[in-house]
Every structure is written in structure tokens, then in C-alpha cells.
Amino acid sequence: MKTFLDKFYRLFKEKNTILCVGLDPALPKQRDDNVIPSNYIEGHDENETRLNFCLDIIDKVADYAIAVKLNEQYMFGISMNQHQEIADYLKRRDLLSIYDCKLGDIAESAESKIFWINKAGYDAITSFVQPGNLEQMIHFAHSCSPTIGIIAITLMSNPEARKYFLESKFGSSPLCYEIANDVRKCDADGCVVGSTKHILAETIKKIRSIIGNEKIILFPGIGAQKGDIEKTVRFGGSNIIINVGRKIIYSNNPEEVAKEYSIKFNEIKSTR
């Protein structure tokens, strides 16, 4: 059976980039900065606006990225057809699609969400491990064909996440390490680990040592959240992807900025 990780390894080899582009399509009425440009708004409803913006960005960054992470908190009301259009287009442009929905729920509900994700055609989702049923979730996701990847939120990028991910403990172990243990034991496909200031190089190394070398670490927090690229590339291990969202998609030249980030990541990798 074709697995999500197989697809990741193939693209990783072929595309020579570890950039993941984060799509969080915000309408101008949602906030002041980092919003979809006005030329996407006129004459279109809110769904068309968000869809067209996403497809355009995908088109512009496709050559410089290995994956696109779609943020569910910005996709409310998007239709199944539109989800399928996005997922199809990502496939055609040889990009992994990671639907960032932070799924954490009782088994029946998790199964339902995975049914819909499978129908939409996304390659992977992010998930919360705290409900404690990661094994069941992975069973549902890996029963799909091709398998849907489960990338477990192991240590979040926002500084307030310290409390429940680093300072809270299971036995004597900070929760993020216990989550990493679950990722290994249940054979999830990867971890989400922040790259921001409160996350030490030591912590990243330790998480990698727990989960082993094969799984993906997805690092959010680079760009607008000011995460540290060096730290992630030097200590994250081989199979990493680095997410940059707002700094690319809301720049005047998403193609150029995506290219710059991709080159920068590879430069640091080459001196590792």
C-alpha cells in the first residue's frame, strides 16, 4: 500500500527543498495585516476569494516547496468540491498536502473526520495526542489508501504552550517527551515541534532521539513568529520540513520569498 511517508521520501529526494508553505487565507475584514489582497475580493464570494488565493499561492511556490500546510481555522465554510480542488492541485504540482486541523477527539469522531479528509484527498493531518487515543486515530488514518499521515503536535510554537507541553509532566517526563514516546509507539508519521525562542536545541534533539530518524518533524514558527532556522535545521535531524506562512503568502512576491527561504534552508543543511 502506498503510504504517506513513501510519498514524502520520494518528493524529499526529487525536489531538494524542505520548505512547507503555510496557507492561512484571511479576509481583509478579519484583521488589519496579513490578509488576502483586494484584487482577489472584488466580484467573488468569500469562498471563491479564499480558493483562488490558495490556488495562486500554490502555483507560485510549487517549485520551491515540498509541502503546503492548510490551516483549518481559516477554511470554515469551504465546500467539499473546493477542498478537493485544492488537494488535487497540490497533487498535480507534486506538493504534499497537510491539513492542519489539530484533530483530537474520541474514536468515533476522529474516524468521522478522517473519512472526510480522505474524501477531500489531503495527504496528512495534524493531531492532538492529549485525548490519549492516538493508536486508534492512526489505525483509521493508515487504513485509508493511500494512507493519511498523522503528524502529532508535540510542542507548540506559541510561548504560552510551555505550561502544558514542557512544564507539565507524565511521571518525571515533560509532556512533550511523553507525546514523542506515543508517536514512536503508535507509529505516527511525524511531529510538529515549534522553532521559537522557548524551545531549546536540546529539546529538539531529544524529541528526535525519541521518535527515531525516519519520521518527519514539521517546524512551524519561522517567519512571522520569528523562529530560529539554524536551530531547526542543525538539530532536527534529516527528515524535517520547515513551515513558513505569512512571510511568504502575504509578501509582494511569494515566489521569490519562497525561493529565498528554500535556498537558505538548504545552505544551512549543507554546512551541517
Added chain:
Amino acid sequence: MKTFLDKFYRLFKEKNTILCVGLDPALPKQRDDNVIPSNYIEGHDENETRLNFCLDIIDKVADYAIAVKLNEQYMFGISMNQHQEIADYLKRRDLLSIYDCKLGDIAESAESKIFWINKAGYDAITSFVQPGNLEQMIHFAHSCSPTIGIIAITLMSNPEARKYFLESKFGSSPLCYEIANDVRKCDADGCVVGSTKHILAETIKKIRSIIGNEKIILFPGIGAQKGDIEKTVRFGGSNIIINVGRKIIYSNNPEEVAKEYSIKFNEIKSTR
């Protein structure tokens, strides 16, 4: 400003019921049992099927319930218009609408989801506290008019949740109590607390003592998950609502079963 809790208190007085009906509209192709009856399927697309089923159930249970909890894991691809139709209908039938999306994310993303929830017209959402930024999320939700209620997942109903909610600790305190502390400090509108076997009466009493008497405790797990009604009603305090999903919505007579649950809850309440 009109708040979610004001609306809850008013309905709580007027309707004399603590039943919350859980809507998880599953298509027959999703699973074997507990699915939308076939008469909703023919001649309709998947969204119409789910919408019509939801509206019919709402119609049938409206007189016996105070709230309806919509499970996001079953709503993928539902359009904004359809969300608004559901939320509007719930308002017209004097039911609180709780959108069970378990929101937990960095501030910008949480703000975006709340923007869309507000537009859809739902009264409240469920949320994960683990990202550590509950205060920010509540700020966004309580800045809406009327305010959107935040009901924080304090202790989940599935037995595997023991690990990260009961056995994990912040300092010497089980995480569920620390989450309850956050609920009090940040002034969330309530807690979700399971009613199933692994959750002791003592634990429910303790959570209530931490959050105070005014906030809501929403108890899932009654019915299909075999939670204990007596325990929740006796030890949950005054402002509780009890969710029953599958046992009502997939029964042959949702109206009658809703009525029976509502009466049963009130009987136990009256002997408290």
C-alpha cells in the same frame, strides 16, 4: 452586552431541562451503525442530507432540550449558508448552539476560527486549553456581540484520556484541575467533563469547587458511551447540561427519547 451565560441562565429558567442533544450526522457510507436514515439520502447531496437530518432532529427535540452540540468532525464541507441555517433555526427554537470544534491553536488562528463561528451565528464553542493561551481565546470570543461562550475541555469522556488529563501533572496537580484553574482565572464560560467510568464523583466535585458555581459543566458520555447520570447530576452542581447524542438522534423516536432523558435528569435533580 448580551453574554452567552446570560442566555444560558434565561433558558435554564424557562425551559426546565438540562438536556443537550449531540448532533453527529454520519452518512451510511461512513460506518455500520448510528447513521442517518435512508429516507434522508435519496435525491439529496451529502450536505443537504446532513442539513435536513440536523434540522429535523432539532425540530423534534426542541421542547425537551436546552442546547444542541454540533460535532465539527461530522460537518466537514458544510457551507456557511448551511451553518447559518442551523444556527438560526436553533435560535428560533430557543436552543443554545454549541459548536464542538475543540479549538486549540496559536492566537491568530484561534481569532480566525472565532471570526467564522461568529459569522455562522453559533452561541458557544468547545476548546482545548493545552496551547496555554485560553486568556487570548476568551478575549476574542467575549469581544463578539453577543459574546461567544468558551467551554473548555477539562476532562474527556474516553477512558484513554486518563493519561493526559488525570495522570499527568502540573506541579502536584492533575492536569484536569489545572485546566479548571485556568477556566476560573481566565473566566471561561464552562467546562466539558466526562461522565464515564474512569471519572470519579470526587473528581467532578473538585472541578466544580475550583471553577465556582456560576459556570456551566457540560457532561458528554451519557448514552452510547454509558456514562453515569446519577453521578453527574448529584455532583456537578447547579449549572450543568448533559449531552446525549447517538441514543437520541439515531433512535426510532428522537422526540420521545429526548423527552425521557429530560424527565429522568429532572427526577434525579429533584431528589438531590
